[in-house]
Amino acid sequence: MTERENCLQELGEQLRPNPYVVSEDISLLLSRWAEERGFNLPNKVFFKQLRNRFESVFRQVFRNFDLVSETELTVGMNEIVQNTGLYPVSLDRVYFRSKSALDITRIVDTNGQDKGLGRRMDSPTILEQFRKLRLTGIKEVVLVDDVIFSGDLIRKVADGLSGMGIKTPVICAGIGITEGINKLNGYGKDVRCVRQYPEVIDEICERDFYPGVPLCGRTLTGEKNLGVPYILPFGKPGKWASIPPEAETPISRFCLEQTIELFQEIEKASNRYVRCCDLDRGVAGLPQDETKFLNALRLVK
DSSP: OOHHHHHHHHHHHHSOSSOEEEEOOHHHHHHHHHHHHTOOOOOHHHHHHHHHHHHHHHHHHOSSEEEEOHHHHHHHHHHHHHHHOSEEEESOSSSOOOSEEOOEEEEEOTTOOEEEEEEOTTSOOHHHHHHHHHHTTOOEEEEEEEEESSSHHHHHHHHHHHHTTOEEEEEEEEEEEHHHHHHHHHTTOEEEEEEEESOOSEEEEGGGGSTTSTTOSEEESSSSOEEEOSSTTTSOHHHHHOOOHHHHHHHHHHHHHHHHHHHHHHHHHHTSOOBGGGSSSEETTSOOSSSBHHHHHHHHO
């Protein structure tokens, strides 16, 4: 066992038994990106092996680690939304993409300080998105999101739609945490989830640990479509992903190694380089030009 693995295992023995949940999404997101940009992805065996190593390392820190599959979330969310019989409006861009969607994201400044909620790049303002929905004439919808944690975001969206004369009696999500579900129930919402957890240490999207993957990280304020991954030296793994201080560096290095391996295999399958400008969302602090993405990542290491 390496020194890094020993360190992570010691940390894992100290942490409480609540689950640490990561929802798979990199294969889905990269598949869409590859089709649009003319790249090929490695086979399913590669992604399975990549995730097995990811799970093994994270389980050394979080004894009760749960990696939720893309298939379970995609199939499950589509099923529960369909069963509502209501017109869907989705905040999720991975597992359930609806004709009417709301592009809302968490914004941070160059120092990683939270700047609240805002629109995604190239999307109208949040108010304009609400007004567009009102123009459809639809009076009742089911709101869909990948995760319900505190329930605060969903409540703000539901209140905004209510102000436009649109009711949101049902909320559907892939993963729901009891605190947020109970809060929304208290506001008269019927909440339906593919998976529900009483308590968690945290729930994080897999993409947030892989720089260069579409939608990775929090959105950097400004005019360019840049993401801030949840690993060092880009973001704040402790604050944003509940990684213990002693594990921030080894986890970040591991995720960088995984990302390099992932894009090496994409280049091999595609027989071409991936440039920084080929990414769907750039990485804050890295070039945005024709620099080879792997070269830029190796400099980070």
